[in-house]
Amino acid sequence: MSLKPNGLARAAVRFKPASFVGTFVALMMSALVVAACGVLLETGIRASVPAERYANAPVVAAADQSARVVADTVDGTEVTEFPLPDTARVDAGLAAKAAAAPGAAAAVPDFTFPVHGLPADGVDGPPGALTGHGWGSHVFTGTALSQGAAPRTGEVVLGADAARAARAGVGDTVVLETADGRAGFRVSGLAEAGAGDTAREGDGGAATAWFADAEASVLAGHPGKADAIAVMAEDGVGTQALAAAVEKALTGSGAQTLTGDDRGEVEDHGLAYAKETLFAVGGSFGGIATLVAVFTAAGTVALSVGQRTREFALLRAVGATPRQIRRAVAAEALLVAPLAGLLGCLPGIGLAHWWFGQMQDRGAVPEAVDVHVSGFPLLAAVGLGLLTALGAGWAAGRRPARIKPGQALAEASVERLRPGVVRTVLGLAAVGGGSALAGVAASAAGSDAANASLGVVMLFMLAVALLGPILARLCAALFGLLLRGGGASASLAAANSRTNSRRLASAITPIVLAMAFASTLVFMHTSESHVASQQLRDGLTADHVVTAPAGLPADAAARAARAPGVDAAVSVLNTQVLVPVRGGGETSLQGTATQGVSDAGARFARVQDLDVREGSLDRVGEDRIAIDETLATATHVGLGDKLPLHLPDGTRAAPEVVAVYGRGLGLPAVTMDRALLDGHVTSAFADTLLVSGGDAEPLGALGEVTDASGYALAQNVDREFGAWANYMMAAVLGGFAAVAAVNTLVMTVLDRRRELRTLRLVGSTRRQVLRMLGWESLLVSAAGVALGTAIAMITLTPMMRGLTGELPHVPPLLYAAFAATAGALALTAAILPARAALRERGA
DSSP states (O other): OOOOHHHHHHHHHHHOHHHHHHHHHHHHHHHHHHHHHHHHHHHHHHOOOOOSTTTTOSEEEEOOOEEEEEEEETTEEEEEEEEOSSOOOEETTHHHHHHTSTTEEEEEEEOEEEEEEOOTTSSSOSOEEEEEEEGGGHHHHOOEEEEEOOOOTTEEEEEHHHHHHHTOOTTOEEEEEETTEEEEEEEEEEEEOOHHHHTTHHHHOSOEEEEOHHHHHHHHTOTTEESEEEEEEOTTOOHHHHHHHHHHHTTTSOOEEEOTTHHHHHHOTHHHHHHHHHHIIIIIIHHHHHHHHHHHHHHHHHHHHHTTHHHHHHHHHTTOOHHHHHHHHHHHHHHHHHHHHHHHHHHHHHHHHHHHHHHHHTTSSOTTOOOOOOHHHHHHHHHHHHHHHHHHHHHHHHHHHHSOHHHHHHHHHSOOOSOOHHHHHHHHHHHHHHHHHHHHHHHOOTHHHHHHHHHHHHHHHHHHHHTHHHHHHHHHHHHHHHHGGGHHHHHHHHHHHHHTHHHHHHHHHHHHHHHHHHHHHHHHHHHHHHHHHHHHHHHBOOSEEEEOTTOOOTTHHHHHHTSTTEEEEEEEEEEEEEEEEEETTEEEEEEEEEEEESOOSHHHHHHBOOOEEEEOGGGOBTTEEEEEHHHHHHHTOOTTOBOOEEOTTSOEEOOEEEEEESOTTTSOSEEEEGGGGTTSSSOOSOSEEEEEESOSGGGGGTSEEEOHHHHHHHHHHHTHHHHHHHHHHHHHHHHHHHHHHHHHHHHHHHHTHHHHHHHHHTTOOHHHHHHHHHHHHHHHHHHHHHHHHHHHHHHHHHHHHHHTSSOOOOOHHHHHHHHHHHHHHHHHHHHHHHHHHHHSTTO
8 A cells, every 4th residue: 555645744734733733733833933032132243323413424433332251262262242331431532643544534532421511590500401512523414503603622502402592691700510620611612512512312301511732632532532533534535545544644652544324333322232132132142942843832742643643553553664753843843843833933033023112112222222123033944844844743652653553552642651772861960960050059159150040940840841740649649638628520630630640741841941930030030029129129228319310519518518407418320340350261341330329438328228237438548449249259359359340431450448238229239439530431420419418408519319118119210121021931832832832722622622522421521521631730820839949949049049149039929820821721711612513512
């Protein structure tokens, strides 16, 4: 007899639709997740922003805006880049060298810095915010004088909005505050801001002031330094030719020569962080999501093939060869997987666009960045689904294809109780590896603990998949004891579960997956947030907190100290430094929250309690800092050691650690003297003022005043993006696993229609059958929740001990919601298809 495998595959799809619908859904969902993450990863790789301020300057020379870590690997030297927290600047004197390059018409050093102006009515009040530039930038920004003349030293040109706010005209004197202090400037002219100066009004406000280039760098707080150098071309000179000439002229200076969209990255530092975010979502999380998707889809394909063991046995009995069985399984995969992958890519693209839009709305990605969609991630999603279907089908169909026909028929009628030796050995190896990594994580700190914990959850999930039948039988035996008092339906459910452990395992595994990953991601955030909030509440002892987004007046602390009843007033400049941290055998630069304080002595102790464990904050000063103990552990630095770091603009420093404290999660992990940041940040103005004693009303002239609890609430809101990102990743993984769980349960119930009809024939009522399935669903969900919770806790406990020094914080209501959702999904996925099956004729 001649059998055609492709004909067998088409017949199987036509006459056994339930199994193939389940396989189709699993592969489609897998393609959805892989395509969405792939699109975001590609967007991160290709992301760029067009030049706005430098749109009319074909070539821009600027400093490298990243710090690098060089490591020697087996493949050679490896260089990793990390974006700087602030702007790295170039020597303003390079403008003369660039101007001398062949084809250069002019080279202008560019300066952008914050300026404070007095209130228009002359009374005491919060300073008005202006953006300062060097007047030379008008060459490429399009700014033009409407009255007066260009500024000289001690003079300023005001934009229309700034002049109106100051009620000043040409010849008047305005008092402005810059990094160089407060001084009077004669208004030499008024100007209409060009497109280059108004391009980013939404970021810094429309009020603008232009100063003489000769003093702009001093007023900006970076003497002799410029943000960038804009080079204009002579007529007829191409961009590439000019760029080559400028690059040659600046050889050895360390400056980069940029053209095209690369100029935009100098303007918008948010692009570098956007790329990191997109890499984290599309790459790191995408890798985990892809593994989970493949893992789940493979399980569903294996279940679908396993449900047709009887058919394969009959085919073998009537003469089908092992090769024909294998070809039939492969042909089924070829029929289902490509179409499922293509259909999954469409919602995957939609998910990527929505996810990307949400990140833009939350400020994590600049508005000018667009989503990039090409065929590569979509082809990868379809191809991966096809390979998964072929591989899982081959593995599941290997035994029924190779054993003797009589043995195949015997195994098809009664489930094999003993799992395969290879599968058991691999499962036990995964348990051992997960346990070993859990021990490593428990003894590690910081990123080492987090990295090890990721391996823990993956290995234990692999162990659940491999040892599923054994675990299912144990769970059935344990929960069966509890079901004895539930009547005949409960007892039958327990017996069914013990007898059909493979079927039970296929239903439990997706629920374990959903519970483990969702709990790990969500409770990781709740644990960190709980500890950070507690540290912030305990550590902030100030009675009043004054904040100003545009910066506080330079003398804010002195003015507050003179207010009646004030005991202490300390101004704080919040920023970040990059600290080298070694984890997983590699060194990375970790962005670390840092506060520069105007006084770290007795006055500071009245407004902030850092919980000092070693040393004294009184010694914080020039080249001496205090750090959090978790950071000290991660960097292997102790009291009296030098901590190598990169200041916000990338400048290397190695200050001495003179104090170690315990509240660096809720409060900044590095505390240094404000003067150490001078010349290394864009804004010279402190953003926060901590005040002990006195009333709030007199402080209103300095900025927005709140109490410690209000400030703590605002800080928690600032962490919103991190929370949203974790919840989003948990929703994607948990949602995918939940769909897989429902899909698997529906497949198993529909495959049991013959069993359900038999129960009806021997006298069971529909209600009794449904109650039996309800008890089975309860057993499945309870086992899945228990195993998923155990994996999450084994993962989170060492991770949180390393990151926060505390045990995981699990909100009871949130955990109960997870467990209830798992139970509701399992019950719904079992009862609804069972009702439909029992309504069929003969049931």
